[in-house]
Amino acid sequence: MQNVSKEIFLNSLECLTLGWLTRSGQFQKTRAMGNMFRMEQGIKVGRIAQKLYPEGILVDEQDMESASMKTKSLMNNPKISTIFEGAFISDGFSTRADILKRKDNNWHMIEVKSGVKDKADFINDMAYTTMVIELSGFNVYKDTVMLISKDFRSGMKNESLFIEIDHTGDVFDRVYEFKRVFKQIKKLTKMPEKPDPFLQFECRRCQIFKECMGKGIDNHIFDIPRLSKSTFDELIESNIICIEDIPDESPLIQSQDIVRVCVQTKKPFVSDDLKEILESILWPAYYLDFEAVTTAIPLYPNIAPYDQIPTQYSIHKCSKPDFITDHFEYLADPRKDCRRELAKNLNNDLKGEGSIIVYSNFEKRIITGLSRLCPDLSEELDLLVDRLIDLEAIIRKNFYHPDFKGSTSIKRTLPVLVPDMSYNGLEISDGDSAMAVFAYLALDKYEYEKAEAIKKRLLDYCKQDTLAMVKLHKRLIEYL
Numbered sequence: 001m002q003n004v005s006k007e008i009f010l011n012s013l014e015c016l017t018l019g020w021l022t023r024s025g026q027f028q029k030t031r032a033m034g035n036m037f038r039m040e041q042g043i044k045v046g047r048i049a050q051k052l053y054p055e056g057i058l059v060d061e062q063d064m065e066s067a068s069m070k071t072k073s074l075m076n077n078p079k080i081s082t083i084f085e086g087a088f089i090s091d092g093f094s095t096r097a098d099i100l101k102r103k104d105n106n107w108h109m110i111e112v113k114s115g116v117k118d119k120a121d122f123i124n125d126m127a128y129t130t131m132v133i134e135l136s137g138f139n140v141y142k143d144t145v146m147l148i149s150k151d152f153r154s155g156m157k158n159e160s161l162f163i164e165i166d167h168t169g170d171v172f173d174r175v176y177e178f179k180r181v182f183k184q185i186k187k188l189t190k191m192p193e194k195p196d197p198f199l200q201f202e203c204r205r206c207q208i209f210k211e212c213m214g215k216g217i218d219n220h221i222f223d224i225p226r227l228s229k230s231t232f233d234e235l236i237e238s239n240i241i242c243i244e245d246i247p248d249e250s251p252l253i254q255s256q257d258i259v260r261v262c263v264q265t266k267k268p269f270v271s272d273d274l275k276e277i278l279e280s281i282l283w284p285a286y287y288l289d290f291e292a293v294t295t296a297i298p299l300y301p302n303i304a305p306y307d308q309i310p311t312q313y314s315i316h317k318c319s320k321p322d323f324i325t326d327h328f329e330y331l332a333d334p335r336k337d338c339r340r341e342l343a344k345n346l347n348n349d350l351k352g353e354g355s356i357i358v359y360s361n362f363e364k365r366i367i368t369g370l371s372r373l374c375p376d377l378s379e380e381l382d383l384l385v386d387r388l389i390d391l392e393a394i395i396r397k398n399f400y401h402p403d404f405k406g407s408t409s410i411k412r413t414l415p416v417l418v419p420d421m422s423y424n425g426l427e428i429s430d431g432d433s434a435m436a437v438f439a440y441l442a443l444d445k446y447e448y449e450k451a452e453a454i455k456k457r458l459l460d461y462c463k464q465d466t467l468a469m470v471k472l473h474k475r476l477i478e479y480l
């Protein structure tokens with residue numbers, strides 16, 4: 001019989017159906033290139049953490065039964081002071097601990113995370129592992145989390161990569177709460193039949209919502225932007241789960257009610273201000289998009305972990321809507337930090353007075369960061385910021401299409417408004433993958449020919465983003 005893992009246990013706390021599906025293997029997360037890269041970074045960070053304890057013994061058995069037997073024998077050997085990836089199975093619950101350090105017959109558990117932020121979820125993770133270790137007959141006296149230090153720079157010693165935070169008190173409190181419910185969860189997750197799912201507020205963030213409570217429902221109330229728990233409860237009390245069924249006298253605020261009316265009338269909403277806003281755009285306009293790379297272990301000197309490093313941009317220049325007169329692009333040499341060169345080229349390519357159209361706040365943050373980094377270029381860069389126009393913010397406030405399903409991201413608005421344009425034919429078709437392949441280029445993971453082909457795909461992807469904005473803008477104007 002399958003053991004209850006940390007994931008199953010924690011999912012069950014949120015929703016029994018989700019816990020059951022995790023257990024039965026019906027819930028498979030897809031692993032795109034970006035996710036794969038993040039996972040590899042996590043493994044790399046874990047290995048560096050282990051190097052801080054040269055006396056440590058790694059339990060490298062993948063099979064949980066043999067791994068737990070080896071762990072038990074190591075823990076019962078007083079000569080062993082540190083164990084990596086210790087495995088535990090007790091009463092059908094299983095877990096692995098990143099690092100365990102002995103103090104007499106008690107253990108200090110260290111959870112290694114590859115992020116810089118201390119998160120509330122970590123307490124749950126550590127509490128679950130601590131609980132299973134204790135159920136296995138060993139005593140944990142201390143729980144700490146090792147996070148990546150923002151002060152680390154490449155070239156520093158491994159010790160400087162981490163900061164350690166003591167969460168013993170919070171973890172022990174949570175272990176106490178878990179112990180009260182674990183028998184109940186064990187019983188429920190091992191039931192042969194899936195428990196009947198029911199709609200709850202937590203479903204809105206569930207990764208299998210579309211296959212579970214959202215299945216077959218076209219305009220679910222979760223498509224209402226910024227739906228609060230109290231509004232959700234009110235709608236559910238009236239047995240309303242579809243936007244179509246919400247009455248005119250609804251608890252929705254004005255911006256949410258626009259979505260309701262759009263869905264019910266099947267007509268887009270166009271604000272009275274949209275015309276004036278779009279007419280204020282100065283031509284020639286420049287459509288700008290950046291890509292950036294962020295890594296746990298910095299790729300270049302003098303960069304902090306998880307700093308966002310712009311790596312490329314695309315600019316479409318138009319003399320009037322959908323009338324492209326020029327295209328500029330830049331892709332950094334992955335072997336070095338090219339932010340200064342990128343900033344210089346950017347100033348050059350965006351010379352003029354026309355509006356710079358972007359989609360989200362990201363480009364503003366990147367240009368502001370470049371301005372801080374290169375004080376001698378900051379005057380020109382700051383002028384670029386003054387010319388920015390965020391097309392997504394304009395859409396969010398002034399336009400809604402019944403098929404937007406509550407989102408104004410370009411991946412949602414483009415297929416609705418410009419259905420003949422898509423990212424399907426592109427080999428790199430999302431920002432996460434673009435970031436991952438750039439990092440692999442920087443880490444010299446590809447042969448020369450493959451690297452050159454990938455650089456072309458990166459340029460194609462970024463170019464598609466700015467072309468998408470050109471087409472979206474034109475389509476919006478057609479609604480006026």
Ligand code: SF4
Nearest residue numbers: 015018197203206212
């Ligand atoms: S959609 Fe809701 S009921 Fe279904 S598994 Fe997710 S959280 Fe549970």
